[in-house]
Amino acid sequence: MAEPETDDETARRLASLSLPAQLIIAVATAIAAVAAAIHLGMAFLNVAPSNTLTKQHGEAIDDYVYPEFERNWKLFAPNPLQQNIAVQARAEIRTADGGTATTGWRNLSAEDGAAIRHNLLPSHTQQNELRRAWEFYVSSHDEQDRSVGERGPLFEQYIRRIVMLRFGREEGGGTVERIQVRSATTALPAPPWSDEKIGTKTVYRLLPWWPVTGDDLPEAKSR
Amino acid sequence: MTAPATPSNASEPEPESGAAPPPASERPSTGPGGRARLGDRLHSAVARGHARVSGSALGPYQTAIVRIGFSFTWLLFLLREWPHRRELYGPDSPMSWDMANRLLDTNRAFSALIWTDSTLWFEIVYTLGIVSSVLLLLGWRTRTMSVLFMLGVLSLQNRSVFIGDGGDNLIHLMATYLALTRCGQVWSLDARRAARRKEPSRDTTGIVLWAVLGLVLLWAQLFTDARLALTADGPLPGIGWGTVLWGLWIVQAGWWLVGRYAPGEPRTVLDVLANLAHNGTLLVIMGEVCLLYATAGWYKIQGSRWQDGTALYYPLHLDYFAPWPGLADLMASNGTLVMVLTYGTVIMQVAFPFTLLNRRAKNVMLVLLMLEHLGIAIMLGLPFFSLAALAADAVFLPTAFLLWTGARATGVRSRVVARVRRLRGPRAPERDEEPRARTLIG
Numbered sequence: 001m002a003e004p005e006t007d008d009e010t011a012r013r014l015a016s017l018s019l020p021a022q023l024i025i026a027v028a029t030a031i032a033a034v035a036a037a038i039h040l041g042m043a044f045l046n047v048a049p050s051n052t053l054t055k056q057h058g059e060a061i062d063d064y065v066y067p068e069f070e071r072n073w074k075l076f077a078p079n080p081l082q083q084n085i086a087v088q089a090r091a092e093i094r095t096a097d098g099g100t101a102t103t104g105w106r107n108l109s110a111e112d113g114a115a116i117r118h119n120l121l122p123s124h125t126q127q128n129e130l131r132r133a134w135e136f137y138v139s140s141h142d143e144q145d146r147s148v149g150e151r152g153p154l155f156e157q158y159i160r161r162i163v164m165l166r167f168g169r170e171e172g173g174g175t176v177e178r179i180q181v182r183s184a185t186t187a188l189p190a191p192p193w194s195d196e197k198i199g200t201k202t203v204y205r206l207l208p209w210w211p212v213t214g215d216d217l218p219e220a221k222s223r
Numbered sequence: 224m225t226a227p228a229t230p231s232n233a234s235e236p237e238p239e240s241g242a243a244p245p246p247a248s249e250r251p252s253t254g255p256g257g258r259a260r261l262g263d264r265l266h267s268a269v270a271r272g273h274a275r276v277s278g279s280a281l282g283p284y285q286t287a288i289v290r291i292g293f294s295f296t297w298l299l300f301l302l303r304e305w306p307h308r309r310e311l312y313g314p315d316s317p318m319s320w321d322m323a324n325r326l327l328d329t330n331r332a333f334s335a336l337i338w339t340d341s342t343l344w345f346e347i348v349y350t351l352g353i354v355s356s357v358l359l360l361l362g363w364r365t366r367t368m369s370v371l372f373m374l375g376v377l378s379l380q381n382r383s384v385f386i387g388d389g390g391d392n393l394i395h396l397m398a399t400y401l402a403l404t405r406c407g408q409v410w411s412l413d414a415r416r417a418a419r420r421k422e423p424s425r426d427t428t429g430i431v432l433w434a435v436l437g438l439v440l441l442w443a444q445l446f447t448d449a450r451l452a453l454t455a456d457g458p459l460p461g462i463g464w465g466t467v468l469w470g471l472w473i474v475q476a477g478w479w480l481v482g483r484y485a486p487g488e489p490r491t492v493l494d495v496l497a498n499l500a501h502n503g504t505l506l507v508i509m510g511e512v513c514l515l516y517a518t519a520g521w522y523k524i525q526g527s528r529w530q531d532g533t534a535l536y537y538p539l540h541l542d543y544f545a546p547w548p549g550l551a552d553l554m555a556s557n558g559t560l561v562m563v564l565t566y567g568t569v570i571m572q573v574a575f576p577f578t579l580l581n582r583r584a585k586n587v588m589l590v591l592l593m594l595e596h597l598g599i600a601i602m603l604g605l606p607f608f609s610l611a612a613l614a615a616d617a618v619f620l621p622t623a624f625l626l627w628t629g630a631r632a633t634g635v636r637s638r639v640v641a642r643v644r645r646l647r648g649p650r651a652p653e654r655d656e657e658p659r660a661r662t663l664i665g
Contacts, residue, residue, distance in 0.1 A: 004279065005278065007271040007274040007275050007278070008271065008274070010274035010275070010277070010278030010279070011270050011271065011273070011274035011278075013278070013491075014274060014277060014278065014491075014495070017488055017491065017492070018488060021488050021491070021492045024492055024496075025277060025492060025495050025496075025499075028495070028496050028499050029273060029276070029277060029499055032276075032499040032500060032502070032503035033503065035503060036503040036504070036506050036507050036510075039507050040506075040507060040510040040511075040514075043507075043510065043511060043514055044514060047514060047518040048518070063460045064459065064460055066330065067330045067331055067332035067333075067381070068332060068333065068377070068395070068399060068458045068459075069396065069399075069458070070392070071392060071396070071514075071515075072389070072392055073388075073389030073392055073393070073515070073519075074389070075389060075519040075522075075523075076523070076534065076538055077518075077519055077522035077523040077525075077526060077529075078522045078523060078525045078526035078529070079526035079527060079528045079529070079534065080526075080528060080534050080535075080537045080538045081537065081538070081541060082528070082537045084540075084541060084542050086542070109542065109543070110542070112542075112543065113542035113543065113545070116542075116543065116544075116545065116546055116604055117545065117546060117548070118546060118547070119546050119604065120546070120601075120604075120606065121303050121606055121607075122546065122604045122606075123303070123304060123307050124304065124307070124311055124386050124387070124388075125304075125307045125310050125311060125386075127388075127543055127544075127604065128386050128387065128388055129310075129317065129386055131543050132385055132386060132387075132388070133317070133385060136385055150329070154322060154325075154326065157322065158317055158318060158322070158385065161317035161318075161319065162317040165310070165315070165317050188537055188540050188541075190533075191533050191536045191555065191558060191561070192556070192558075193558035194533065194558075215319075218310075218314070218315045218316075218317070218319075
């Protein structure tokens with residue numbers, strides 16, 4: 001690399017270019033500056049709380065930001081999660097002798113937790129898959145498990161397929177016909193030095209039984 | 224930056240003054256009065272600023288370390304997830320190919336994985352993701368690899384968007400930005416090749432690479448369901464992926480042609496355009512990092528747990544973020560320590576963008592933030608998120624430090640190489656590379 005030129009030298013060099021070249025450079029400078037300003041402005045509005053501008057121009061901002069420039073980090077703000085949410089599932093199975101039986105609850109989140117323990121590099125399949133899926137399910141359904149918004153059915157199927165991925169077609173010695181999912185939410189106790197009282201009784205949210213179809217099985221295994 | 228006491232004779236390359244004005248020294252004296260002098264100084268500052276952003280791609284070491292950091296993070300992630308790749312983004316995913324296809328049909332995000340549902344194609348894309356990460360890390364054909372790296376990141380992440388976290392999000396953004404920067408100016412095989420080459424070569428490898436990629440793009444355009452439109456379904460409103468990818472492909476050819484057949488003014492103009500894109504994007508990268516910390520801080524201030532000084536206690540006890548429960552218990556057992564770290568986190572995040580105004584304060588803050596990310600990597604079991612954050616932070620590292628680290632790394636390498644040579648037996652020693660000229664940025 002040659003000795004870097006000073007700004008004055010650069011300015012002289014650029015000024016000696018032909019008029020069209022200077023025009024191109026000038027226009028490009030303006031475009032680059034405006035584009036960077038717009039991009040950062042949109043980025044700011046994307047992460048800012050709802051405000052005058054986002055209310056007036058929400059659609060334009062969304063058009064710009066989605067799908068490739070979304071910022072969906074929460075970073076433990078405004079408050080970190082203060083409860084352990086475990087997703088558990090059980091199955092209604094058809095046994096070899098033709099009868100039906102219901103398996104016990106299997107704590108899928110506890111299995112994830114065990115896989116993460118003493119693991120320097122936890123996999124997304126252990127740390128994100130079920131945990132995030134449950135967040136998406138809760139945010140797209142009301143208390144009565146009715147879908148709100150367009151993506152409700154998608155997240156329902158997503159959860160079902162995660163459960164079936166972990167169960168497999170066969171679970172507890174029979175073929176899975178229906179599954180039921182529940183969440184077990186346990187608040188973390190207040191820190192030992194705090195005099196705050198936080199109830200740590202586990203609260204359950206029970207979802208309806210879902211019949212399992214071929215669509216709920218991983219593609220590679222069903223083919 | 225201080226304006227000089229005497230006006231420089233820099234001419235103004237602004238659009239409104241088509242012909243270059245006479246040098247300031249020849250201009251009639253504006254007589255007494257500060258206004259004229261202020262005008263001159265402003266004029267000269269603008270000219271210098273313009274010269275700086277168009278004359279060079281700023282922060283060569285910073286962009287190189289960001290390139291290395293993100294390609295390394297994504298590479299490590301892809302290798303670590305190799306056993307799980309089919310469950311994450313492939314045929315075993317709980318997000319089935321049909322579901323992904325339907326979702327992408329509504330949100331119009333880019334993923335080469337929905338061009339076809341073939342498992343072989345998935346394996347090819349995943350492998351290409353690894354290969355492009357390695358080559359971007361090494362800086363081989365950096366321009367091309369940065370685009371392939373971006374396409375790899377987008378293809379995998381958008382295929383199973385619900386499995387990602389904040390770290391993936393950051394990689395997603397930075398991968399798109401890197402494609403617009405000249406991030407291979409230093410610490411790259413490209414830079415080494417450029418330094419060794421005396422006269423411009425024909426560059427057969429480049430031509431082959433360009434032709435192959437053109438054919439792949441043509442195949443995707445004609446024979447798959449890829450949505451490579453010109454104005455729709457692209458990364459930005461009004462700009463389709465067809466425009467982006469074919470545009471980059473044509474630019475690449477133009478760059479080669481101009482370099483070979485028009486090395487004079489056209490070459491200079493292209494160089495300036497690339498610098499402008501680089502510098503604009505570098506600004507965006509830095510702004511994005513500031514925004515990340517600033518908003519994280521601002522939102523935390525509103526949280527009751529960050530206010531009462533116990534926030535850090537809670538994530539340390541979440542089952543999904545507890546790889547080392549004993550260590551977490553030890554750390555969370557001291558209320559004062561938790562309080563200091565909780566408040567410290569918020570103060571750092573809120574203050575970070577403002578510390579950029581002072582180099583020393585910025586560097587202290589950078590060290591603290593990086594230490595915190597190391598802590599998060601281990602304590603919360605978020606190594607890839609932390610690596611991505613560290614790579615993003617690195618854009619603010621001072622040049623002197625980067626040069627020092629680079630020299631150390633080169634020293635270690637040459638010692639290793641020397642030892643290997645000695646083991647292999649005598650051979651003509653290769654001359655060490657000259658240390659590069661130091662830039663004034665950072």
